[in-house]
Amino acid sequence: MDSSLYPWFISQGVLAQLPKKQMQSTKFYKNLIAAFTSKGKLYGVPKDNSTLGLLINKDMFKKVGVDPKTIPTSYAGLIKWLPGFQAKLNKAYGKGKVTAMTYDQDMARNLAIMIAKGGKPVKNNGKANLASAQVVKNLGLYKKLVNTGAVATAKDLGSGDNGTAFGTGKVAMTEEGNWTYQVQKKQYKTNFEVLPMPTYQGKQRGMIFTVGWGENAESKNKKLDNAWIAYVTSKKEMSVWAKTVGVMPSRPDVAKAIKLTKDSNLDTWLKATNYSTVWQEGNTLTTINTSYQNFISDAMNVKMTIKQAMIKADKQANAAISNSK
Amino acid sequence: MASNLEYRKPQKTGQKRRNRETRQAYLFLTPALIIIIIFFVAAIAFALFMSFNKVNMFSQQFRFTGFKNYLNAFSDKVALKALSNTALFSFVVVPLQTLIALVIAYGLSSHAVKFKKTFRLIYFLPTLTSSAALTLIFMFIFNVAGPLNNFFMSIGFYNKPINFLQNPAYSLKVIMVMNIWSTVPTYMTIYLASLVDLPESFYEAAEMDGATSWDKLRYITVPYLRPITTYVLLTGIIGTFQMFDQAFIFSNGSGGPNNSTLTLALMIYNYAFGSLNTMGYACALAILLTIIIFAVSRLAEKINGGNGLQ
Numbered sequence: 248m249d250s251s252l253y254p255w256f257i258s259q260g261v262l263a264q265l266p267k268k269q270m271q272s273t274k275f276y277k278n279l280i281a282a283f284t285s286k287g288k289l290y291g292v293p294k295d296n297s298t299l300g301l302l303i304n305k306d307m308f309k310k311v312g313v314d315p316k317t318i319p320t321s322y323a324g325l326i327k328w329l330p331g332f333q334a335k336l337n338k339a340y341g342k343g344k345v346t347a348m349t350y351d352q353d354m355a356r357n358l359a360i361m362i363a364k365g366g367k368p369v370k371n372n373g374k375a376n377l378a379s380a381q382v383v384k385n386l387g388l389y390k391k392l393v394n395t396g397a398v399a400t401a402k403d404l405g406s407g408d409n410g411t412a413f414g415t416g417k418v419a420m421t422e423e424g425n426w427t428y429q430v431q432k433k434q435y436k437t438n439f440e441v442l443p444m445p446t447y448q449g450k451q452r453g454m455i456f457t458v459g460w461g462e463n464a465e466s467k468n469k470k471l472d473n474a475w476i477a478y479v480t481s482k483k484e485m486s487v488w489a490k491t492v493g494v495m496p497s498r499p500d501v502a503k504a505i506k507l508t509k510d511s512n513l514d515t516w517l518k519a520t521n522y523s524t525v526w527q528e529g530n531t532l533t534t535i536n537t538s539y540q541n542f543i544s545d546a547m548n549v550k551m552t553i554k555q556a557m558i559k560a561d562k563q564a565n566a567a568i569s570n571s572k
Numbered sequence: 573m574a575s576n577l578e579y580r581k582p583q584k585t586g587q588k589r590r591n592r593e594t595r596q597a598y599l600f601l602t603p604a605l606i607i608i609i610i611f612f613v614a615a616i617a618f619a620l621f622m623s624f625n626k627v628n629m630f631s632q633q634f635r636f637t638g639f640k641n642y643l644n645a646f647s648d649k650v651a652l653k654a655l656s657n658t659a660l661f662s663f664v665v666v667p668l669q670t671l672i673a674l675v676i677a678y679g680l681s682s683h684a685v686k687f688k689k690t691f692r693l694i695y696f697l698p699t700l701t702s703s704a705a706l707t708l709i710f711m712f713i714f715n716v717a718g719p720l721n722n723f724f725m726s727i728g729f730y731n732k733p734i735n736f737l738q739n740p741a742y743s744l745k746v747i748m749v750m751n752i753w754s755t756v757p758t759y760m761t762i763y764l765a766s767l768v769d770l771p772e773s774f775y776e777a778a779e780m781d782g783a784t785s786w787d788k789l790r791y792i793t794v795p796y797l798r799p800i801t802t803y804v805l806l807t808g809i810i811g812t813f814q815m816f817d818q819a820f821i822f823s824n825g826s827g828g829p830n831n832s833t834l835t836l837a838l839m840i841y842n843y844a845f846g847s848l849n850t851m852g853y854a855c856a857l858a859i860l861l862t863i864i865i866f867a868v869s870r871l872a873e874k875i876n877g878g879n880g881l882q
Contacts, residue, residue, distance in 0.1 A: 255847045259630050343717040353824070402737060405712030533847045541828035544738040548829075559830070563650055570644055571848035 250282045250457045251355075253291060255530035262290040263462040263469060269477050279497050282525040283459045291459030292480045293497035295489060297424045298519035299356070299453040300441040300512075302431070307345065307419045311335040318420075321446040326391050333397035336419060347397035348420040349409050350389055352543045354536040356422070359452035359524040360385050368539075373531040375564035377539060378557035386546070386553045388447060393547050413437065424456065425495055425516040441512040444519060453523040457497065495520075531568050538564035623855035630849075641856035651857065653831050654839045655864075657744060661835065662812035662868070665751050670804050673756045674797070677763035678789055681770075692764070699757040707821040710750045711737060737822070740832035747818050747833060755811065759804045766800045767793070798877060805872045813865045816841065836861050 248256055256262050267289050272280050275293060283291030308315050313332060319325050329347050336345045351357060354368070361368045366381040376382065392398040401421075406412035410427035414435030422444065431437040444453040460476045462469065478484055482500055489496040490505050495517060507513045538560045546556035623641055625634040645651050676695060680688055698706070713720050714736040721733040736742040774792050783791070794801075816837035819827065825842065827834025836857065844854035 252847060259628075261630065343722070346717075399716070402711060403716050403735075405708075405715040405718055407708050530847055534842075537826045537842055537846070540824055540826035541834075542830055544829040545740065548735050548738045556830075563831075566648070566650065567843070567846075567850070568848065570648070570843075570853055571850045 248291060248459055248461045250293075250455075250459065250525050250527045251532055253283055253459065253461075253527060254532075256461065257285050257290065258530050261464050263464045263466060263472075265289045265292065265462060265476065266473060269473055270480065271477070274482070274498050274500060276497060276499060276520050278455065278520070278523075278525055279457050279459075282457060282527055283461075291461045292476050293457045293459045294480065295485075295492075295494040296455055296457040296497050296520060297426055297495060298455050298516050298523050299422050299424050299444055300515050300519060301420060301444060302413055302423050302427070302439050302441055303420045304413065304416070304418075305438045305440055307336070307339075307416075311339045315440060315442075318442065319445070320443070321449075322388055322392070323447075325445055326395055329392070329395040329397035332419075333395070345416065346399050346404055346418045347395075348392070349401050349404070349412055349418050349422070350392055350398050351409070351422070352389075352400055352540055352547065354532070354539050355456075355526050356454060357386070357389070358526065358528065359454050360388055360447055362524065363448050363450070363452060369528045369531065369535060373529050374568060375531070375535045375538065375561040377535070377560050377564075378554055383553050383557055385447075386543075386557070390547060390553060413439075422453075425513065428512065428516075429493055439512075441515040443515055444523075451519075451522045453519050455520060455523045455525045457525060531564075534567050535560075535564045538567070619855045619858055622852050623859050625852045626849065627851040627855075628849045629851050637852070641853045642860070644853060645856050645860055650831065650834070651836075651839065654827070654834045654836045657832070658813055658815070658835045658837075661744065661748060661751075661815060662809055664748050665755075665812050666805060666808040666872075669752045669755050669759060669808055670801065672752065673759035673763055673804065674794070674801070676756065677760045677767055678793055680760075680764060681767040682785075692761075695760060696757045698754045699761075701754065703754065703817045704821055706750060706754055707818050710746060711822065714746050738829050740830040743822065743829060743832045747815075747822060750818060751812070751815065755808070759808070762804060763797060763800060766797055770796055802873055802876050805876060806869050809869050809872055810865055813837075813861065813868070 270289060270292050272289055272292070276296070279293040279296055280289070283289065283293065303315055303318065305315065311332070313335060319328050325348075333347045336347060337343075339345075354361070358368070361382050363385050364381055366385045367379060368375070368377050368382045370376045399418075401407065401409045401412040401418075404412050404417045406415065406417060409418075409421040409423045410430055412418045413421040413423065413427070414431055414437055416437075431439055444451050446452070460480065462472045462476065466472050479488070480497070482498065482504065485496050485498060485501045486505050488494070489501060489507075495507065495513070496502050496505070502508060502517055507517055539557075541563065542556040542560040545551045545559075546553040622634070624636060624638060626637050626640075627634055679685060680691055680695075685691065701709075712718055715721075716733045716735050716737075720736070724730060725733065734742065736746050770793070774796075775788055778788050778792060814837050815835050819833045819835050819838050820841070823829070823833045823838075825838070827838050827842070840854045840857045840861070843850040843857065
């Protein structure tokens with residue numbers, strides 16, 4: 248089960264409690280285990296995980312003569328630095344050919360920023376709260392990025408997603424997950440490097456996507472179920488899984504055992520597990536995110552303030568949530 | 573008496589043969605009938621049942637709520653917006669796709685046109701493209717820094733690029749263009765297939781009377797194709813009212829920006845397969861959509877002067 252759907256499964260009461268000790272829950276990244284824990288009880292074991300990093304196209308930086316080491320490590324720094332970098336890209340590739348950086352209009356990517364400094368996009372009762380002051384203030388970051396004229400969505404650039412835009416050379420930097428690693432290397436043969444996520448309000452922030460093993464509450468053979476989950480998430484078996492499929496393990500000891508930490512790019516993504524936010528926020532998140540995506544582009548591109556757009560988004564999401572009552 | 577007997581005999585065998593043929597006919601119909609009963613009739617009946625309930629698909633719980641879902645739908649402003657988007661989409665796309673398909677088919681059926689097969693192949697290509705790929709191609713063409721903006725700016729049409737994809741004023745129109753472009757070839761082929769059967773002598777007779785090509789189109793081709801036009805209109809209306817995939821890919825399922833690409837089908841999908849227990853509401857919307865499509869289709873059929881079957 249996906250971390251974002253876990254609260255819904257819990258609300259339906261369909262998950263069986265899992266024995267923490269047998270599952271070796273202390274061996275996993277803390278925030279991943281926490282994502283499947285409710286009121287101190289464990290209901291899921293993370294299978295693997297994905298995080299975000301800032302991918303940069305090394306060839307492009309070389310061509311425009313910018314040392315990747317000079318890239319600011321904070322969003323505030325990037326906002327000042329991006330226009331100059333975009334000008335250099337325009338000179339080297341022609342205007343409108345290569346955009347400096349992408350951003351996303353999706354809560355699955357923006358949540359870490361939205362919750363900064365106590366931002367609360369979803370109320371405790373599950374209602375949408377996107378127009379609240381701190382969330383609107385945090386979202387202002389994206390508007391500032393867009394206003395540099397050097398930042399666009401992958402869609403703006405005519406690509407389906409960030410990885411495609413990056414791989415096809417439409418953008419020099421993109422925030423993307425480790426799932427794009429092999430694609431960039433093998434399919435697009437991009438010469439790239441992964442940097443940690445930029446800081447916002449003094450802290451690095453990114454998203455974690457994880458999927459966990461769960462057990463049906465009405466299962467007739469819980470002993471066998473438990474044994475299976477413990478087996479596939481053990482150090483030995485997860486090593487096989489992570490190595491074969493090329494995913495990031497949910498246990499630090501496995502990451503070490505299969506030497507992921509030796510690859511500096513993968514290590515950057517791995518380290519992001521420590522500072523990132525798990526994609527999860529109550530059981531109305533899908534509805535709120537749909538409404539958010541519906542209205543956020545108006546705030547970014549048309550003459551509407553973020554506040555106005557988010558009031559509309561709240562209204563529509565909450566109407567849908569009321570409909571389900 | 574004798575003649576009577578003689579007469580009876582073949583009638584009996586004829587009856588037998590008819591019975592056998594009837595049995596055979598039903599036998600041939602059975603496989604399709606079974607599939608239709610399970611996947612259409614039963615599914616529709618179940619949807620109808622669910623539309624009167626609050627449904628939790630996960631725990632298979634149904635709670636009868638009467639007309640609550642329907643009443644909610646009538647007071648739902650978002651549903652109204654989705655309906656107006658869908659209706660606008662249909663009323664723009666259907667006449668245009670029919671007209672363009674007819675004109676292209678008429679052109680291609682003319683004897684004066686050389687390399688007809690090549691033209692047909694080129695015109696048919698959009699239909700072979702999957703709608704997912706098509707949507708991405710159009711999103712590339714229409715994006716802020718895309719070829720269309722560059723072209724219009726290079727000829728001095730306007731100076732600042734238009735954000736076709738994210739400006740609510742344009743986004744649905746982009747999908748309209750895309751839909752027309754991808755459906756015209758199918759309908760053109762249908763028209764063309766019928767035009768092949770149109771006797772050349774009609775045109776020749778008209779030419780002797782001094783008819784121009786416009787006259788021929790207006791007074792021979794269009795009336796001749798009326799039954800086909802009914803078919804094209806009906807499938808067009810049904811197709812446009814059910815439009816989902818292009819809007820879904822375009823807006824990442826949100827129906828945005830600002831509800832401008834929210835169609836009824838997309839809204840039904842969001843309610844049916846979100847993480848809220850709103851399958852019942854989705855079913856109510858789907859039933860309403862069915863009624864709307866039925867009514868609009870009947871209306872179009874009447875306006876076009878029947879389905880040509882009578």
